[in-house]
Amino acid sequence: xxxxxxxxxxxxxxxxxxxxxxxxxxxxxxxxxxxxxxxxxxxxxxxxxxxxxxxxxxxxxxxxxxxxxxxxxxxxxxxxxxxxxxxxxxxxxxxxxxxxxxxxxxxxxxxxxxxxxxxxxxxxxxxxxxxxxxxxxxxxxxxxxxxxxxxxxxxxxxxxxxxxxxxxxxxxxxxxxxxxxxxxxxxxxxxxxxxxxxxxxxxxxxxxxxxxxxxxxxxxxxxxxxxxxxxxxxxxxxxxxxxxxxxxxxxxxxxxxxxxxxxxxxxxxxxxxxxxxxxxxxxxxxxxxxxxxxxxxxxxxxxxxxxxxxxxxxxxxxxx
Amino acid sequence: xxxxxxxxxxxxxxxxxxxxxxxxxxxxxxxxxxxxxxxxxxxxxxxxxxxxxxxxxxxxxxxxxxxxxxxxxxxxxxxxxxxxxxxxxxxxxxxxxxxxxxxxxxxxxxxxxxxxxxxxxxxxxxxxxxxxxxxxxxxxxxxxxxxxxxxxxxxxxxxxxxxxxxxxxxxxxxxxxxxxxxxxxxxxxxxxxxxxxxxxxxxxxxxxxxxxxxxxxxxxxxxxxxxxxxxxxxxxxxxxxxxxxxxxxxxxxxxxxxxxxxxxxxxxxxxxxxxxxxxxxxxxxxxxxxxxxxxxxxxxxxxxxxxxxxxxxxxxxxxxxxxxxxxxxxxxxxxxxxxxxxxxxxxxxx
Numbered sequence: 001x002x003x004x005x006x007x008x009x010x011x012x013x014x015x016x017x018x019x020x021x022x023x024x025x026x027x028x029x030x031x032x033x034x035x036x037x038x039x040x041x042x043x044x045x046x047x048x049x050x051x052x053x054x055x056x057x058x059x060x061x062x063x064x065x066x067x068x069x070x071x072x073x074x075x076x077x078x079x080x081x082x083x084x085x086x087x088x089x090x091x092x093x094x095x096x097x098x099x100x101x102x103x104x105x106x107x108x109x110x111x112x113x114x115x116x117x118x119x120x121x122x123x124x125x126x127x128x129x130x131x132x133x134x135x136x137x138x139x140x141x142x143x144x145x146x147x148x149x150x151x152x153x154x155x156x157x158x159x160x161x162x163x164x165x166x167x168x169x170x171x172x173x174x175x176x177x178x179x180x181x182x183x184x185x186x187x188x189x190x191x192x193x194x195x196x197x198x199x200x201x202x203x204x205x206x207x208x209x210x211x212x213x214x215x216x217x218x219x220x221x222x223x224x225x226x227x228x229x230x231x232x233x234x235x236x237x238x239x240x241x242x243x244x245x246x247x248x249x250x251x252x253x254x255x256x257x258x259x260x261x262x263x264x265x266x267x268x269x270x271x272x273x274x275x276x277x278x279x280x281x282x283x284x285x286x287x288x289x290x291x292x293x294x295x296x297x298x299x300x301x302x303x304x305x306x307x308x309x310x311x312x313x314x315x316x317x318x319x320x
Numbered sequence: 321x322x323x324x325x326x327x328x329x330x331x332x333x334x335x336x337x338x339x340x341x342x343x344x345x346x347x348x349x350x351x352x353x354x355x356x357x358x359x360x361x362x363x364x365x366x367x368x369x370x371x372x373x374x375x376x377x378x379x380x381x382x383x384x385x386x387x388x389x390x391x392x393x394x395x396x397x398x399x400x401x402x403x404x405x406x407x408x409x410x411x412x413x414x415x416x417x418x419x420x421x422x423x424x425x426x427x428x429x430x431x432x433x434x435x436x437x438x439x440x441x442x443x444x445x446x447x448x449x450x451x452x453x454x455x456x457x458x459x460x461x462x463x464x465x466x467x468x469x470x471x472x473x474x475x476x477x478x479x480x481x482x483x484x485x486x487x488x489x490x491x492x493x494x495x496x497x498x499x500x501x502x503x504x505x506x507x508x509x510x511x512x513x514x515x516x517x518x519x520x521x522x523x524x525x526x527x528x529x530x531x532x533x534x535x536x537x538x539x540x541x542x543x544x545x546x547x548x549x550x551x552x553x554x555x556x557x558x559x560x561x562x563x564x565x566x567x568x569x570x571x572x573x574x575x576x577x578x579x580x581x582x583x584x585x586x587x588x589x590x591x592x593x594x595x596x597x598x599x600x601x602x603x604x605x606x607x608x609x610x611x612x613x614x615x616x617x618x619x620x621x622x623x624x625x626x627x628x629x630x631x632x633x634x635x636x637x638x639x640x641x642x643x644x645x646x647x648x649x650x651x652x653x654x655x656x657x658x659x660x661x662x663x664x665x666x667x668x669x670x
Binding site for chain 2: 002003004009011015017019023026027046047048050054073074075076077078079082083084085086093094095103104105106107108114119134135136166168170172173174175176177178179180182210211212213214215216217218219
């Protein structure tokens with residue numbers, strides 16, 4: 001048995017960004033199969049265009065259009081592409097100086113082996129069939145040994161539908177491990193037990209257990225089995241619907257201080273109207289049917305009132 | 321300027337850390353080592369500063385969770401950088417310069433193996449023109465290596481020489497996760513990976529953590545027989561675009577070295593996650609041929625994200641503590657293809 005429990009986790013977010021006038025022109029151009037660069041104060045044509053001049057730091061305004069053909073100035077083989085790269089099969093990343101430009105840009109080059117790439121080789125943009133105004137409108141470069149040299153020309157009209165924003169989906173995959181202490185907690189939960197750990201320095205009991213006592217930094221070593229009953233220390237009534245919500249509002253999320261623990265943990269309070277939940281209310285864990293248990297806190301469906309008299313404020317005032 | 325020295329250092333490096341990416345469990349024994357080296361408790365530390373990233377941890381506010389390893393009752397004076405902890409050390413050094421505190425503990429941590437490191441690092445690039453292509457770290461380093469080869473500045477043999485020396489030196493480093501030199505010929509006979517890079521040209525994906533203790537003046541002398549006094553520390557940054565800078569150079573490294581002052585350096589620990597980058601750095605830092613480079617084995621022997629640089633500082637400081645050297649240099653890098661660089665020089669005094 002591994003020391004820790006782990007599970008795959010994917011963190012994903014679509015980043016939405018405004019482009020501004022410079023990158024907006026560049027991305028609008030790509031959508032129209034045109035490559036927009038800028039002439040800097042030193043007279044160099046740079047693609048993609050920098051927003052500010054690298055020497056004078058003034059906003060750039062001398063836009064030019066360069067060719068969709070160019071020359072490889074450096075390259076590297078990508079034997080094991082990662083998710084999201086322009087090609088899913090092995091390919092080359094290359095620095096390509098487009099005809100009419102003086103600085104190279106990074107993009108993929110579609111060749112089937114490193115033998116087919118060399119510095120100085122001629123390449124051409126392969127445009128994506130569907131273009132939206134993003135760097136990925138360039139699907140990749142492809143060899144074009146016979147391509148004639150192109151030049152830079154002053155940028156003409158790009159139409160009246162400029163790109164003003166980009167959406168970049170980002171997705172990262174992890175194998176997320178629980179700490180050894182959290183792993184013990186989840187393994188116990190899978191057996192219907194709730195365990196915490198006691199700090200040997202200050203004597204506080206943490207549930208779920210942590211690798212070190214946050215008060216004094218001492219590793220928590222002594223395992224403590226905890227009661228399934230406790231006291232509501234504080235709570236909130238959830239009235240706002242949100243994506244993925246499983247219970248119809250209003251309902252109550254509360255901090256429950258299990259008897260014998262020094263840290264309250266968050267769970268649901270059900271089986272009672274939301275407006276009747278109160279600080280000091282005594283509650284007990286309601287477990288799902290055993291066949292539904294796993295290594296998850298969701299084995300406890302919710303907490304439910306025990307019907308005991310409310311706890312004295314003094315019993316939980318240090319745990320708020 | 322106040323005299324500030326490195327007086328404590330602890331590290332862990334491993335291929336795969338079997339634990340939570342918050343790394344609390346790794347940090348507790350590191351802090352304990354630092355307390356043992358100095359005879360201090362956590363209450364003697366005036367300022368705490370960490371380097372880590374949520375992108376590596378796969379969760380938000382992972383550095384806050386790591387604070388558990390300190391113990392924060394009573395509250396502590398604490399900060400964080402989303403960079404290698406070498407930059408956290410810079411912040412701590414500044415904090416001590418302000419006179420507000422006399423001591424600091426700097427730490428970094430990261431579980432690179434939880435995700436696909438070379439892919440995750442694409443998120444540090446330009447979000448409009450680079451990140452959507454997911455140019456991985458190894459590919460960007462490959463473009464840089466090829467640029468130098470094409471320009472005749474180095475060749476595959478020179479890169480293999482760096483790797484062979486590093487892996488040979490790493491045999492004496494108990495923390496190295498890749499070690500064992502052979503010969504340049506043997507390394508060159510190995511297959512290409514990301515042409516022009518072979519696997520030994522690339523730092524291994526490494527999990528780990530490290531901590532360094534800084535102290536000013538008498539506080540340093542009280543706890544260390546031969547403190548590694550910081551004589552210069554400086555950092556600079558180059559443009560992030562791969563197309564508008566000469567990839568065979570690193571002006572930011574050169575400026576940092578000039579500002580820190582490298583004269584008389586005997587030992588340099590350079591944070592070069594790819595073999596050719598050591599060659600770039602040696603040139604930019606103006607290191608003479610007789611300077612001993614990376615006696616620890618360097619990043620090619622182990623490169624935990626967010627401490628690969630801080631460990632270079634610690635390894636260099638150790639040379640002063642042990643009396644092996646009088647003037648040493650630690651360097652750290654961040655960003656694609658040596659974009660950001662920090663240089664710290666230290667000396668022993670008799």
